[in-house]
Amino acid sequence: MPTRSLLASIVGERYVLDDEESFLVYGRDEYPRAFSKPRAVVLPANAQEVSEVVHACYRHGIPITPRGRGTGLSGGALPLHNSVVVSLERMEKILEINEEDHLVVTQPGVIVKNLHDAVEAHDLFYPPDPASLESCSIGGNVAENAGGPRAVKYGVTRHYLLGLEVVMPGGQLCRLGGRVLKNTTGYDLPHLFVGSEGTLGIITSITLRLIPRPRLTCDLLIPFASLDKASRAVNRILMDLGIIPAVLEFMDAHSVAAAERMTGQTFPFSEAEGHLLIQLDGSSETEIEKQAAALGELCLTLGADDVFIAQNSATRDRLWAARRAVLEACETTRPATELHDISVPRSRIPDLVRQLQTLTAPLGVDVACFGHAGDGNVHVALMSDDPSSFEEQLEVLNRTVAHTALALGGTISGEHGTGAVKKTHLDQALSPLEMKLMRSLKAAIDPQGLMNPGKIF
Amino acid sequence: MPTRSLLASIVGERYVLDDEESFLVYGRDEYPRAFSKPRAVVLPANAQEVSEVVHACYRHGIPITPRGRGTGLSGGALPLHNSVVVSLERMEKILEINEEDHLVVTQPGVIVKNLHDAVEAHDLFYPPDPASLESCSIGGNVAENAGGPRAVKYGVTRHYLLGLEVVMPGGQLCRLGGRVLKNTTGYDLPHLFVGSEGTLGIITSITLRLIPRPRLTCDLLIPFASLDKASRAVNRILMDLGIIPAVLEFMDAHSVAAAERMTGQTFPFSEAEGHLLIQLDGSSETEIEKQAAALGELCLTLGADDVFIAQNSATRDRLWAARRAVLEACETTRPATELHDISVPRSRIPDLVRQLQTLTAPLGVDVACFGHAGDGNVHVALMSDDPSSFEEQLEVLNRTVAHTALALGGTISGEHGTGAVKKTHLDQALSPLEMKLMRSLKAAIDPQGLMNPGKIF
Numbered sequence: 001m002p003t004r005s006l007l008a009s010i011v012g013e014r015y016v017l018d019d020e021e022s023f024l025v026y027g028r029d030e031y032p033r034a035f036s037k038p039r040a041v042v043l044p045a046n047a048q049e050v051s052e053v054v055h056a057c058y059r060h061g062i063p064i065t066p067r068g069r070g071t072g073l074s075g076g077a078l079p080l081h082n083s084v085v086v087s088l089e090r091m092e093k094i095l096e097i098n099e100e101d102h103l104v105v106t107q108p109g110v111i112v113k114n115l116h117d118a119v120e121a122h123d124l125f126y127p128p129d130p131a132s133l134e135s136c137s138i139g140g141n142v143a144e145n146a147g148g149p150r151a152v153k154y155g156v157t158r159h160y161l162l163g164l165e166v167v168m169p170g171g172q173l174c175r176l177g178g179r180v181l182k183n184t185t186g187y188d189l190p191h192l193f194v195g196s197e198g199t200l201g202i203i204t205s206i207t208l209r210l211i212p213r214p215r216l217t218c219d220l221l222i223p224f225a226s227l228d229k230a231s232r233a234v235n236r237i238l239m240d241l242g243i244i245p246a247v248l249e250f251m252d253a254h255s256v257a258a259a260e261r262m263t264g265q266t267f268p269f270s271e272a273e274g275h276l277l278i279q280l281d282g283s284s285e286t287e288i289e290k291q292a293a294a295l296g297e298l299c300l301t302l303g304a305d306d307v308f309i310a311q312n313s314a315t316r317d318r319l320w321a322a323r324r325a326v327l328e329a330c331e332t333t334r335p336a337t338e339l340h341d342i343s344v345p346r347s348r349i350p351d352l353v354r355q356l357q358t359l360t361a362p363l364g365v366d367v368a369c370f371g372h373a374g375d376g377n378v379h380v381a382l383m384s385d386d387p388s389s390f391e392e393q394l395e396v397l398n399r400t401v402a403h404t405a406l407a408l409g410g411t412i413s414g415e416h417g418t419g420a421v422k423k424t425h426l427d428q429a430l431s432p433l434e435m436k437l438m439r440s441l442k443a444a445i446d447p448q449g450l451m452n453p454g455k456i457f
Numbered sequence: 458m459p460t461r462s463l464l465a466s467i468v469g470e471r472y473v474l475d476d477e478e479s480f481l482v483y484g485r486d487e488y489p490r491a492f493s494k495p496r497a498v499v500l501p502a503n504a505q506e507v508s509e510v511v512h513a514c515y516r517h518g519i520p521i522t523p524r525g526r527g528t529g530l531s532g533g534a535l536p537l538h539n540s541v542v543v544s545l546e547r548m549e550k551i552l553e554i555n556e557e558d559h560l561v562v563t564q565p566g567v568i569v570k571n572l573h574d575a576v577e578a579h580d581l582f583y584p585p586d587p588a589s590l591e592s593c594s595i596g597g598n599v600a601e602n603a604g605g606p607r608a609v610k611y612g613v614t615r616h617y618l619l620g621l622e623v624v625m626p627g628g629q630l631c632r633l634g635g636r637v638l639k640n641t642t643g644y645d646l647p648h649l650f651v652g653s654e655g656t657l658g659i660i661t662s663i664t665l666r667l668i669p670r671p672r673l674t675c676d677l678l679i680p681f682a683s684l685d686k687a688s689r690a691v692n693r694i695l696m697d698l699g700i701i702p703a704v705l706e707f708m709d710a711h712s713v714a715a716a717e718r719m720t721g722q723t724f725p726f727s728e729a730e731g732h733l734l735i736q737l738d739g740s741s742e743t744e745i746e747k748q749a750a751a752l753g754e755l756c757l758t759l760g761a762d763d764v765f766i767a768q769n770s771a772t773r774d775r776l777w778a779a780r781r782a783v784l785e786a787c788e789t790t791r792p793a794t795e796l797h798d799i800s801v802p803r804s805r806i807p808d809l810v811r812q813l814q815t816l817t818a819p820l821g822v823d824v825a826c827f828g829h830a831g832d833g834n835v836h837v838a839l840m841s842d843d844p845s846s847f848e849e850q851l852e853v854l855n856r857t858v859a860h861t862a863l864a865l866g867g868t869i870s871g872e873h874g875t876g877a878v879k880k881t882h883l884d885q886a887l888s889p890l891e892m893k894l895m896r897s898l899k900a901a902i903d904p905q906g907l908m909n910p911g912k913i914f
Contacts, residue, residue: 098802099692099696100692100802100803100804101802101803101804101833102695102803103802123696144641145641145645147639151638151639152638155612155616156639158645158648159612159616168890168894172890174888174890174891174894175888175891176891176894178866178867178868179802179866179867180800180801180802180833180834180866180867180868180871181608181609181800181803181832181833181834182604182608182613182800182829182832182833182834182871182872183800183868183870183871184601184602184652184798184870184871184872184873184874184875185868185869185870185875185879185883185886185887186875186883186886186887186891186892186895186913187649187652187653187895187898187913188602188615188648188651188652189891189894189895191615191645191648191649192644192648192649192898194645194648195641195644195645196644211701212695212696212699212700212701213699214699215699235556235557238559238669239556239580239669241740242669242670242671242672242739242740243669243740244668244669282699283698283699283700284744284747287741287744290741343637343638343639343640344637345555345557345558345560345636345637346557346558346559346638347557347558372639375638375639376558376637376638376639377637377638377639409635409636409637410635410636410637411635411637411640411642412642413640413641413642414637414639414640414641415639415641416641417641418641418642418643422642426642426643429642429643430642430643431631431632433625433629433631434631434632434633434643434646435643437625437631437633437646437902438643438644438646440901440902441644441649441898441901441902443901444897444898444900444901445894445897445898456643456644
């Protein structure tokens with residue numbers, strides 16, 4: 001039976017897409033350099049249909065690429081090997097918000113921002129906040145173990161996961177974990193699936209722990225003349241003040257310049273080499289004000305050029321719009337760019353930035369670094385005005401970035417996943433034994449290798 | 458070659474124990490009803506020796522039972538199937554405390570209290586705090602994914618794990634994960650090993666994330682006439698005050714009575730059905746005082762009989778000594794007892810306690826419930842004055858407790874693991890598909906089934 005008929009018999013003709021325009025949309029994620037034409041795109045309405053689709057593909061040996069909202073940056077949703085894209089976008093209901101037990105049960109296609117808004121209306125809080133939160137799905141967040149700025153205080157997606165409903169590679173619907181905060185009943189299977197990038201099954205329902213919503217926030221922008229000074233300040237903020245800010249980000253001068261180019265706005269002290277962008281949160285106004293004052297004073301004694309406190313929501317929104325714009329700005333304001341998602345021990349950020357600048361300068365490539373100073377997760381944008389030589393150098397550049405991160409005790413992907421893009425550097429990052437272990441887990445759960453082929457492995 | 462010679466050739470004669478006295482010690486953990494004579498006990502000095510011991514056992518098809526400090530409550534370290542006990546007690550060095558990057562690298566045999574003290578001397582904090590913290594090892598904590606009272610605010614062992622060094626079932630030494638807070642480089646293997654109860658390998662080194670040490674704590678004891686009232690107060694504390702206490706425990710009247718019997722001290726309002734024991738922490742004295750006052754007022758409006766604030770460290774220590782004594786008190790002050798470690802969604806705790814009391818009363822069995830009101834993890838002590846009829850009823854009693862927890866949306870083990878004891882109820886708690894998945898993971902990593910045999914599976 002042709003793939004189209006096979007799939008249409010389950011979800012209906014309307015929800016199988018195989019036109020060229022759809023292929024252009026579903027043949028890629030937001031990693032700009034990769035495209036792969038899918039065999040077909042199917043949009044199931046519920047777990048039962050996902051199960052039947054997977055079972056049908058399994059019987060016919062057809063590979064499957066699960067897809068949330070396609071906002072990934074590592075090619076995790078790239079439909080390699082002539083696979084069928086199973087898009088979860090129609091499964092966008094929040095099934096339960098439980099105020100007593102502080103949990104939410106949601107379908108995978110829900111946009112993260114909608115999930116945030118829905119639980120916050122109940123005075124609850126789901127902390128993970130990837131930059132793409134207005135367009136990415138919670139299912140994709142679980143598959144990639146998404147992070148975001150608030151990870152420094154609140155952790156990543158994994159830390160909120162209680163239970164999953166998953167369609168296994170053979171099509172069986174399986175519930176893993178549950179609704180409890182502490183669970184040592186056998187292996188904790190949800191924790192194997194989070195971050196497995198769709199290579200072990202398709203998530204059809206997610207149960208997440210929530211916490212009480214912090215009532216108040218206060219945002220600060222603090223420029224330092226050097227990244228070393230900013231980095232020392234990060235550690236002193238954490239240690240001397242005895243608080244963990246909700247957000248503790250940095251941007252270097254290249255990142256700020258890119259954001260200025262794109263937004264047309266100017267930044268105070270835009271030439272500063274290390275801007276810290278900090279959010280405090282809590283439930284007491286006087287306490288937050290005291291903390292902000294202490295933080296500002298501490299930073300001034302540590303050599304900050306100035307301390308800007310966002311006094312109102314307009315200032316705050318402008319601050320964060322600039323931070324969120326950096327990624328897009330780096331990608332769009334220069335003719336040739338490549339983005340990395342490096343994780344290093346926090347104290348090594350200045351070394352990382354310095355070494356990358358030294359290594360790439362002779363090649364005529366600029367490096368912008370920004371991201372999560374508090375947790376050591378640095379986004380590195382390589383930028384050039386000469387696309388053709390950039391493309392030629394890219395493989396060497398990428399291996400150089402990976403090598404630099406690893407040599408500093410870090411790793412090649414902090415929160416964007418391995419996918420199809422970073423897997424070429426996996427042999428640098430992992431030992432043969434780790435690789436073998438991962439392969440044996442994959443083989444145990446997906447012996448035919450049909451689930452999201454060409455990712456990680 | 459006899460097992461003794463095989464092992465002695467690696468670790469030296471002195472560190473192989475095969476006398477009857479050692480067998481009595483190493484043939485059990487703290488679950489009182491189970492003993493199994495080991496084939497031998499070996500005490501390796503380092504990872505290399507662990508690797509050689511495991512490799513030697515593997516070649517000879519000898520099963521292995523890894524052991525931390527033997528404080529487990531689910532028979533996880535019970536040397537079933539004539540296995541060799543590999544005790545990690547000699548590996549008790551803290552290898553690195555990193556103030557800049559807020560992490561600790563430790564050998565597995567370190568006592569958790571010693572780890573706490575060592576990192577707190579650097580103004581850092583490792584939150585997980587199982588009741589046995591003065592005698593249990595950090596390796597055992599990782600193997601069992603240990604929790605403790607502070608989990609309500611700070612999470613369990615899993616949430617602090619960054620990297621592991623593990624000896625695999627064939628003897629290979631393997632590093633998993635690393636030193637970074639965010640890591641999406643392939644599958645997150647440390648998260649498969651945490652909570653796997655020694656069935657996948659032996660942990661020889663652990664890298665844990667730390668946080669800044671909270672400067673101040675304030676402890677409150679708040680008695681309520683009923684568990685319903687106490688339970689409602691728990692939710693209102695979390696929601697209305699907008700803070701998560703560091704600790705949010707409860708004890709029912711039976712638990713308090715047992716603690717009084719053992720310690721010889723009396724509790725205020727000891728007849729109250731729901732005592733809440735709360736710890737606030739933070740860095741600002743005025744803020745904590747304000748929170749404590751608001752918390753006390755809130756509880757009084759919700760029907761608390763009184764609010765006791767521990768004004769000094771002597772009072773605080775007495776409070777916590779009583780809470781920590783409950784477990785031992787339940788076990789030692791009655792002729793026949795059995796302890797369960799149930800997890801339910803927080804709001805179901807009153808239902809759980811009521812149903813257990815109703816179900817067990819006709820059998821002449823008392824039920825004491827205490828534990829982690831904030832996260833839904835309840836320790837249930839079944840107590841009787843008639844050992845012989847208790848033993849006869851025990852299987853039915855245990856199935857009843859498991860069934861009750863599961864029917865309330867909970868599970869049969871919150872933080873004590875599955876081990877040899879709870880595995881008899883695993884078929885109640887897990888679906889056949891979940892069981893099959895767990896078995897396939899075990900088979901992928903330990904195909905010979907030599908690592909901690911008879912646990913979980």
